[in-house]
Amino acid sequence: MIDWAQVTALRDQVGAGEMDEVIELFIEEVEEVTARIRHSAQAENLEHDLHFLKSCALNLGFADFADLCQQGEVMARQGRADQVDVALLLHSYDISKQCFLAEKNEKLAA
DSSP: OBOHHHHHHHHHHHOHHHHHHHHHHHHHHHHHHHHHHHHOOOHHHHHHHHHHHHHHHHHTTBHHHHHHHHHHHHHHHTTOGGGSOHHHHHHHHHHHHHHHHHHHHHHHOO
């Protein structure tokens, strides 16, 4: 679910002191887009939104969520935005976020 090697690499890149700020910014930006999708997953914006979410997810190690975003992005690009399982995608984000926040202090302790 979480690629902790990626998270550790990000921490090493930005510095341990900056990591909480990076995490906060990531969650804030993702929450903004997921809220928009929860409210109304508009087909014309879905490919762009999922591409953005995928990029964020990959950076912070949300591997399963990134995979679902990738699949949805491809479907939207192919004109099948209405077939994207938005509920599953959002559930994956919620579970990934819970897991990440519950384990991050232990996993990132250096």
